[in-house]
Structures are given as C-alpha cells and as structure tokens.
Amino acid sequence: MDANGLSMLLAAVEGRMADVSIFSPASPQAGWIVDLAILALAIIGIIFLVVEGILFYSVWRFRRAKNDAPGEPAQVYGSEPIEIAWTAAPTMIVFFLVLVTTRTLWQVEAAPVQPREGDQALFVTVIGHQWWWEYRYDSYDGRKLDFITANELHMPVGDGETQRPVHLTLQSGDVCHSFWVPRLGGKVDLIPGRSNLLAFETEQPGLYLGQCAEYCGAQHANMMLRVVAETPAEFEAWLANETAPAVEDPAVAEGKATFLANSCVNCHRVSGTAAQGDGAPDLTHLMSRETIAAGQVPNSRSNLRKWVHDPHTIKPGVLMPAFGLSTEEENQIVEYLRTLK
Amino acid sequence: MATVDHPQRLARSGIAADAASRGWAAALHEWTTTVDHKKIGIMYVLMSLVFLVIGGIEALLMRWQLFYPRAEVIGPNVFNQLFTMHGTTMVFFVGMPILIGIGNYMLPLMLGARDMAFPRLNAFGFWITLFGGLLVYLSFITGAAPEIGWFAYAPLTEHTFDRNAGTDFWALGLLISGIGTIGAAVNFIATILGMRAPGMTMRKIPFFAWTMLWTSFQMLLAIPPLTAALVMVLFDRQLGAHFFDVQNGGSAYLWQHLFWFFGHPEVYILILPVFGMVSEVIPVFSRKVLFGYEFMAAATMAIAFISLGVWAHHMFCVGMSRTLDLYFAAASLIVSIPTGIKFFNWLATIYGGRVSLQSPMLFCFGFLSMFLIGGLTGIMLAAAPFDFQLSDSYFVVGHFHWVLIGGTLFGTFAGIYYWYPKVTGRMLSERLAHWHFWLLYIGFILTFGPMHVSGILGMPRRIYTYDPSRDWEWWNQLTTIGALVQTPSYAIFVYNLIASLWKGKPAVDDPWDAWTLEWTTSSPPPSYNFETQPIVHSRRPLWDLKHPDDPDWQYE
Ligand code: HEM
Ligand SMILES: [Cu+2]
Numbered sequence: 001m002d003a004n005g006l007s008m009l010l011a012a013v014e015g016r017m018a019d020v021s022i023f024s025p026a027s028p029q030a031g032w033i034v035d036l037a038i039l040a041l042a043i044i045g046i047i048f049l050v051v052e053g054i055l056f057y058s059v060w061r062f063r064r065a066k067n068d069a070p071g072e073p074a075q076v077y078g079s080e081p082i083e084i085a086w087t088a089a090p091t092m093i094v095f096f097l098v099l100v101t102t103r104t105l106w107q108v109e110a111a112p113v114q115p116r117e118g119d120q121a122l123f124v125t126v127i128g129h130q131w132w133w134e135y136r137y138d139s140y141d142g143r144k145l146d147f148i149t150a151n152e153l154h155m156p157v158g159d160g161e162t163q164r165p166v167h168l169t170l171q172s173g174d175v176c177h178s179f180w181v182p183r184l185g186g187k188v189d190l191i192p193g194r195s196n197l198l199a200f201e202t203e204q205p206g207l208y209l210g211q212c213a214e215y216c217g218a219q220h221a222n223m224m225l226r227v228v229a230e231t232p233a234e235f236e237a238w239l240a241n242e243t244a245p246a247v248e249d250p251a252v253a254e255g256k257a258t259f260l261a262n263s264c265v266n267c268h269r270v271s272g273t274a275a276q277g278d279g280a281p282d283l284t285h286l287m288s289r290e291t292i293a294a295g296q297v298p299n300s301r302s303n304l305r306k307w308v309h310d311p312h313t314i315k316p317g318v319l320m321p322a323f324g325l326s327t328e329e330e331n332q333i334v335e336y337l338r339t340l341k
Numbered sequence: 342m343a344t345v346d347h348p349q350r351l352a353r354s355g356i357a358a359d360a361a362s363r364g365w366a367a368a369l370h371e372w373t374t375t376v377d378h379k380k381i382g383i384m385y386v387l388m389s390l391v392f393l394v395i396g397g398i399e400a401l402l403m404r405w406q407l408f409y410p411r412a413e414v415i416g417p418n419v420f421n422q423l424f425t426m427h428g429t430t431m432v433f434f435v436g437m438p439i440l441i442g443i444g445n446y447m448l449p450l451m452l453g454a455r456d457m458a459f460p461r462l463n464a465f466g467f468w469i470t471l472f473g474g475l476l477v478y479l480s481f482i483t484g485a486a487p488e489i490g491w492f493a494y495a496p497l498t499e500h501t502f503d504r505n506a507g508t509d510f511w512a513l514g515l516l517i518s519g520i521g522t523i524g525a526a527v528n529f530i531a532t533i534l535g536m537r538a539p540g541m542t543m544r545k546i547p548f549f550a551w552t553m554l555w556t557s558f559q560m561l562l563a564i565p566p567l568t569a570a571l572v573m574v575l576f577d578r579q580l581g582a583h584f585f586d587v588q589n590g591g592s593a594y595l596w597q598h599l600f601w602f603f604g605h606p607e608v609y610i611l612i613l614p615v616f617g618m619v620s621e622v623i624p625v626f627s628r629k630v631l632f633g634y635e636f637m638a639a640a641t642m643a644i645a646f647i648s649l650g651v652w653a654h655h656m657f658c659v660g661m662s663r664t665l666d667l668y669f670a671a672a673s674l675i676v677s678i679p680t681g682i683k684f685f686n687w688l689a690t691i692y693g694g695r696v697s698l699q700s701p702m703l704f705c706f707g708f709l710s711m712f713l714i715g716g717l718t719g720i721m722l723a724a725a726p727f728d729f730q731l732s733d734s735y736f737v738v739g740h741f742h743w744v745l746i747g748g749t750l751f752g753t754f755a756g757i758y759y760w761y762p763k764v765t766g767r768m769l770s771e772r773l774a775h776w777h778f779w780l781l782y783i784g785f786i787l788t789f790g791p792m793h794v795s796g797i798l799g800m801p802r803r804i805y806t807y808d809p810s811r812d813w814e815w816w817n818q819l820t821t822i823g824a825l826v827q828t829p830s831y832a833i834f835v836y837n838l839i840a841s842l843w844k845g846k847p848a849v850d851d852p853w854d855a856w857t858l859e860w861t862t863s864s865p866p867p868s869y870n871f872e873t874q875p876i877v878h879s880r881r882p883l884w885d886l887k888h889p890d891d892p893d894w895q896y897e
Contacts, residue, residue: 021798033727072629082689094674101670102667170660178733187658192587213734
C-alpha cells in the first residue's frame with residue numbers, strides 16, 4: 001500500500017469518506033432506505049453474534065482432547081420441541097422484516113405524478129445511451145421547458161417550506177442501463193421499450209456522483225452520473241441559459257462551417273443550426289458542462305482537442321469515430337465548440 | 342473397531358497407478374470409454390479443478406486491472422471478456438460439475454449400489470459437459486470471447502449490439518453442457534429412488550442423497566428454461582428472430598425472467614449438495630449422529646420448493662411493481678427459515694460432541710463460519726429497498742462470493758478431504774491441508790470483505806476502471822491483496838492432491854471411523870463396488886456394526 005492508500009485509510013477511519021456512501025443520504029428517499037438498512041443490520045448483527053458465538057464456543061469447548069475417555073459421546077437424535085422453537089423464532093424475525101420492508105417499499109417506490117403549476121416539481125426524461133446520458137427537460141413548476149442536455153443533471157434544492165422534487169422518466173435508447181446516485185436514492189433500471197419512474201429531492205446543494213449500474217457494454221465503467229443540486233435562483237439562471245438559443249460568435253464562423261460540413265451533424269445537435277442529430281450528446285450549451293465523455297475528463301480545451309482528434313484515446317470503444325480531420329480543422333472545431341456556452 | 346486394513350489393494354490407486362501398470366495409451370483408452378461411475382466422477386472433479394484454476398487466473402487479471410484507478414493493464418474489452426468467462430466458468434464448469442462429480446462417485450457407494458442407474462447416460466453427460474466447456478473457451482482462440490456478462494442481458498446480446506462470435510460460442514456451449522446436466526439429474530433421481538441397498542428406505546438414505554435428490558429436481562426444472570432462452574437468443578442472432586429484440590417488438594424482460602427462473606435455483610443447485618456433504622462430515626468428526634435428520638430433510642425440500650418462486654429478487658430494479666417486489670422480497674426472506682433450521686441442526690450436532698479439527702472438519706468449520714455471513718447479507722438484499730441501493734454493486738459481488746466460496750467451495754473442499762482416501766487409497770497431507778485452509782480463509786475474508794464496503798461507497802460491478810475521485814482505491818487494493826493471499830492456497834491444494842497419490846500415507850478402508858456404506862468397501866473401491874450386496878438396518882450401518890450392543894435402528 002502506498003502513502004495514498006494510507007491516507008485513504010485514515011480518511012475512512014475519520015469518517016471523511018462517508019460522503020459518498022449510501023449511509024450518508026442526502027434525500028428523504030435515500031434516508032428511508034438507510035433506516036431500513038440499519039434496522040436489518042442490527043437484526044442480522046445480533047443473529048451473527050449469537051450463532052457465530054455458539055459455533056466458536058461449541059468447537060472450542062467440545063474439541064477432542066488426548067485424555068478423553070474412550071467410546072463415543074452421547075448420541076442425540078433430535079428433539080421436536082427444539083426444532084419447533086428454532087423454526088418459530090426465525091419465522092417471527094422474518095415476519096417483522098417483511099413488515100418493515102413493506103413500509104419502506106411503499107415509501108420509496110415512485111408513483112406517477114402529473115406536472116402542476118406552482119408545485120415546484122421538475123420533470124425530466126432520462127434516456128440512457130451507450131455510454132452517456134441524455135436529459136430532456138420537460139417541465140418545471142408547471143412551465144413547459146423542452147430543451148435537451150447531456151450527462152449533467154441540474155436540479156433545484158428544496159427548503160423547509162417548499163419541496164422541489166425531481167421526477168425522472170427513465171428510458172433507454174439501446175440496451176439496459178441503470179440510474180444510480182447513491183446519496184439521492186436507490187437505482188432504477190432503464191430498459192428499452194419501457195418507461196420507469198424515479199423521484200427524489202434534496203435540501204443540500206452540491207454535486208452528487210453516481211454511475212450506470214447495469215452492464216451495458218465496452219464503456220459501462222465510464223458512464224458517470226453527475227447531479228448538480230443548486231439553489232432555486234441558481235437553477236433558474238441555469239435554466240435561462242439552457243433555454244436560450246446557441247451563441248453565435250462570428251469569430252468562429254470557420255469552425256462552425258467545418259463542424260456543419262462534417263458528419264458530426266449526423267449524431268450531434270446544436271439548436272438553431274442544421275445539426276439535428278439525436279444519437280449523441282446535444283452540444284448546444286456544451287461549455288455549461290464541467291466534464292465531457294460522461295464524467296470521464298474535465299471539459300478543457302486540451303481534452304476537447306484530444307476528443308475531436310480521436311475520442312478512443314479517452315474512451316476506448318466509444319461510438320464516435322475519429323474523423324481524420326486536418327489539424328487546422330480540428331482546431332477550428334474546438335474553438336467553435338468553446339463558444340457554445 | 343470394525344476397520345480393516347487391506348494393504349494388498351493399495352496398488353490400485355487411481356489414474357497414476359492405472360497408467361503405470363498398463364501404459365498411458367491403454368489407460369487413456371480405458372478412461373475415455375469408461376462407464377464406471379467412479380471414473381466418471383473423478384473426471385468430472387478433475388475437469389472442474391482445471392476450470393477452477395482458469396477461472397481463478399481470470400479473476401486475478403481482473404483484480405490486477407482494478408488495483409489502481411484508471412490503470413491500463415488490460416483495457417475494457419479484455420476485462421469484459423474476463424468477467425464474462427470467469428462467471429460462466431465458475432458457475433457452469435466448476436460449481437455444477439464438481440458437485441455432480443462427487444455425487445457420481447459417492448452416491449452409488451453410499452447407497453450400496455454397483456453403479457448409477459444409467460451408466461451410459463452418465464458417460465455421455467460428462468463428455469458433453471466437457472465439450473460445452475471447450476466450446477465456450479474456443480471463443481478465446483478465435484480472438485473473440487463473449488463480452489456480455491454471465492447473465493447476458495438482452496438486448497446487449499442481440500446482433501445489433503454485439504457482432505462478436507464469442508456470444509454464439511457461449512450460448513451453444515452452455516446449451517450443450519446443459520443437456521449433460523439434465524442427463525445427470527435424471528440419473529441421480531433414478532439412482533436414489535431405485536438403486537438403494539435392501540433395507541435402505543427413503544428415511545434411511547444418507548443425508549447427502551437427500552440433498553442430491555432435491556438438487557437434481559431443481560436442475561430438471563431450472564435448466565430447460567435456460568436452454569429455451571439460449572435457443573431463442575441463437576435464433577435471434579443467427580436467423581433474425583426477434584424474441585429479445587426490442588426495436589422489433591421483442592422483449593428485454595422476457596430474457597430476464599427466463600434467465601433468472603434458471604439463475605436463482607442455480608444458486609441452490611450449487612449449495613444444496615454442499616449442505617449434504619457437510620452433513621456427512623460434521624457428524625463423523627463430532628462423533629455424533631446428525632441432529633434432527635427428518636427436519637433437515639424437510640428443510641431441504643422446503644428450500645428446493647420455495648427457491649423456485651423467488652427468481653425475480655434479481656430484478657428488483659427493473660421496475661416491476663410494489664406488489665411484485667413485495668411478493669419476491671417476502672418469498673426470498675422465507676427461504677432463510679429452512680436454511681436457519683439446517684444451520685441450528687449442524688450446531689446441535691457439534692454441541693456435546695467430541696470435535697476433531699482434522700482437515701474435513703476444519704473446512705466444515707470454515708463453511709459454517711463463513712456461509713452464515715453470506716446468508717445474512719442475503720437477507721439484507723432480500724429486503725427490496727436495500728437492494729435498490731446495492732444490487733449490481735460490489736456489495737453483491739461480495740455477497741455472492743461469500744456464498745459461493747464461503748459456502749460451496751469450503752464445503753466442497755471438506756468433501757474432497759473427507760473422501761480422497763476412499764477414492765485414491767491414500768491420505769492427504771494434513772499439514773498442507775492446514776496451509777490450504779488458513780491461506781484461503783484469511784485471503785478470502787480480505788478479498789471479499791472490502792467488496793461490501795466498496796459497494797456501499799457506490800461502486801458498481803463489472804467496471805473495468807474507476808475514477809480516482811470516487812475514493813474506492815484503498816478498498817480495491819485490499820481486495821486485490823486478498824486475492825493474492827488466496828492464490829497459493831489453491832496451488833497447495835492441487836499439489837497436495839497430486840503429491841499424495843504417491844507420497845500420501847496409505848489409507849485404510851475406514852480411516853475416519855465413519856458410518857456410511859462407502860467405508861465398508863476397500864479404498865479405492867473395486868470396480869464392482871461391493872463384494873456382496875450390503876443390507877441396511879439404519880441410517881448408520883457401520884455404527885450398527887461397530888456397536889452391536891447399541892445399534893442405531895432402535896432410535897429411528
Ligand atoms: C479466486 C477467487 C475469486 C476471485 C478473486 C473472484 C473475483 C471476481 C471478480 C473481480 C469478479 C468481477 C466483479 C465484477 O466486476 O462484476 C467476479 C465475478 C464473478 N465471480 Fe468470482 N472470484 C473468485 C472466485 C469465484 C468462484 C469460486 C465463483 C463461483 C463458484 C465465482 C463466481 C463469480 C460470478 C458468477 C461472477 C459474476 C460474473 C459476471 O458479472 O458476469 N467467483 N469474481
Ligand atoms: Cu450504462
């Protein structure tokens with residue numbers, strides 16, 4: 001183990017690592033699961049100590065000794081009362097566990113909800129793709145939104161007075177995926193041909209990490225989820241930016257032309273331009289996102305450059321090909337992308 | 342004491358002696374054409390051990406890649422091939438065949454029979470299982486092992502998303518070896534129901550036979566849905582059917598239900614025979630009769646039945662419905678009741694006994710102390726909302742290895758240490774056995790313990806790399822170190838198996854002073870098993886022989 005490993009052990013001991021754990025919930029939904037988990041852990045913890053205790057005691061206490069009298073120990077063939085007792089006890093524990101499980105199930109499984117004006121709920125359709133996330137913002141606070149973004153989900157936080165839940169409709173564009181942000185709640189799968197629901201809310205602003213939890217092919221490992229929870233004001237500002245048309249900067253007209261002239265447009269969309277593909281992340285406000293490639297690398301000029309040159313060096317197996325553009329064309333395109341704020 | 346020494350029979354010790362006495366070509370011919378249940382059993386076990394080593398190497402490669410975040414040791418494609426092949430190998434070509442092999446060898450002996458009910462079907466089953474395994478591995482040689490995971494969720498396996506011929510090899514290989522498994526199941530059922538020694542009623546069969554009986558019924562019910570699903574996926578891929586192809590009206594759910602209707606009973610197929618083996622070993626090494634035989638048998642049956650109705654607890658996250666989730670959670674929790682009964686009965690058998698921690702019992706102790714933990718984390722996962730968080734995370738990987746290694750593997754090792762003298766006529770080295778045990782025990786806890794933590798910290802399974810920002814590296818490093826601690830234990834075990842064939846202390850017929858019929862015949866047994874047909878009066882025929890003044894049948 002290196003120094004890094006040691007410092008992480010220390011961090012774990014001090015509880016600093018807890019802020020990625022399912023045991024530090026940031027939403028009521030994740031919290032209810034923790035309540036159930038702690039109850040279940042306590043029960044099985046007791047069972048563990050008792051049974052393991054009996055086992056170790058019996059093996060130690062009854063181990064064969066040199067000076068044992070010859071002959072066999074007393075043969076006990078069984079006992080009906082004892083059998084009934086240790087059938088009844090686990091049955092009662094199981095009954096109790098079924099009850100608490102039911103309660104939590106009814107709490108956390110989302111029922112369909114209709115958008116209504118004034119109730120501050122956000123509705124987003126999430127579409128899983130090999131290996132990135134598409135977010136279609138449907139409505140907020142009863143207002144229709146209708147814009148598309150990718151890989152980073154923004155949501156408003158609630159406060160003591162107003163809840164601001166997000167209702168996700170989960171769909172898949174290709175194979176099965178699973179939406180899992182541990183601190184915000186349990187995972188729900190995205191299954192082709194079907195819509196699933198997931199709802200959660202939080203009062204703590206911050207960045208919540210998660211990632212696809214259902215094996216979905218070569219880059220399953222790099223299908224990160226980033227949920228940015230922000231104050232309602234920040235969220236409104238972000239909404240205003242995302243709903244605005246793409247920025248037109250005459251200084252990068254060449255880059256734009258190159259972008260539109262290449263097969264980038266078959267897959268990507270930049271609203272207000274001829275690029276209307278929907279097989280790949282929407283680039284309209286690319287620069288409002290902190291990372292590219294579904295959380296793989298920071299959204300920096302050099303990473304964009306690397307990506308456009310050959311995305312496979314960043315994400316081997318990605319469904320975007322390297323186009324073999326000239327260095328100049330690549331630079332132009334990157335400069336154009338950099339203006340998509 | 343009724344143990345008799347037969348030094349003159351020691352020359353006949355298994356493969357090595359066969360080869361030495363008759364030349365390799367003759368031995369090879371003998372072994373490839375045999376229909377003797379004992380030779381077939383040995384071949385099953387050897388095949389599984391070879392696959393265990395292969396599957397273990399695959400696991401080590403995966404763990405090497407995961408030692409550092411963003412490591413570039415083997416890359417995504419190879420990693421994805423490795424976990425697919427590792428899971429497939431361990432389940433289909435290690436777990437099932439090793440148990441079928443031990444059952445094959447031991448059951449006729451324990452029941453007092455000359456052979457299995459259908460010796461030719463038996464040989465066919467072995468060869469076709471081996472052939473299926475080779476077919477799956479052939480995909481590596483063609484440069485395209487499958488990258489779909491062992492549960493191969495549709496539609497990732499559809500031609501649209503996977504042009505890789507490895508998937509076809511995979512489906513064909515499993516389909517073919519499944520036929521062998523069904524054959525073995527039929528054979529076990531016929532043997533247990535029809536080939537028992539006179540006097541051995543169903544209430545007097547050795548406990549291992551009970552568990553093999555129910556396992557066989559489970560195989561019979563669980564493998565055909567898998568076979569159907571594999572045929573369907575092959576139709577989809579090769580003939581353009583659309584069973585699982587969502588874009589053309591197929592269903593991704595259908596695969597999941599078919600697969601898990603097989604996949605969940607499969608878990609019990611892998612554990613029930615082990616329950617049987619430890620139920621043979623624990624009494625002998627505690628010097629006590631198995632506590633509550635009838636309740637144990639009933640619990641086995643209950644597990645076999647209930648477990649057929651819990652498959653969708655693997656699908657809590659697919660969005661079924663609250664009611665279905667509740668049903669599958671409750672049914673899964675209920676399985677823990679009969680499992681608990683068995684556990685308490687084992688403890689009661691040890692309690693008040695005279696426990697000897699020789700290698701078979703040592704591994705039973707490992708089984709008991711570890712399987713309990715796997716069972717308890719299973720209870721947590723059955724509480725559906727908890728599973729919403731932890732399914733498909735490393736917690737699950739920790740949990741099922743705890744069951745499969747802490748349960749299946751430890752128990753199987755107990756059985757192998759127990760019966761090796763009978764099979765080979767030689768004792769295994771106890772010293773090496775203890776090294777095997779402790780390295781495995783410690784390495785295993787170190788490997789799979791931290792996985793529970795990384796799962797709780799949000800690490801999904803089947804990822805070939807992870808970002809340093811996720812703080813998972815320390816737990817992954819512990820896991821990899823644990824795997825490295827385990828590795829030599831397997832080598833020691835294999836070395837012990839081979840070296841003891843020559844160097845092991847000669848074994849008497851009944852080295853453990855045990856009670857079931859296999860110990861009345863010579864070690865190794867002659868090809869006809871018993872010189873005269875044994876007649877049975879109780880569950881412990883050798884106890885009756887050894888204690889004529891206090892025979893068992895008085896109490897049953
Ligand atoms: C030598 C000790 C072993 C080690 C270090 C080990 C390690 C691993 C690792 C790292 C994975 C991949 C986890 C992931 O990314 O999802 C895995 C998966 C798996 N292992 Fe093991 N394993 C071992 C033994 C076994 C045994 C003995 C069995 C069964 C009898 C087994 C059954 C499985 C299965 C079914 C999977 C799932 C494969 C999949 O996701 O498709 N393993 N193991
Ligand atoms: Cu995915």
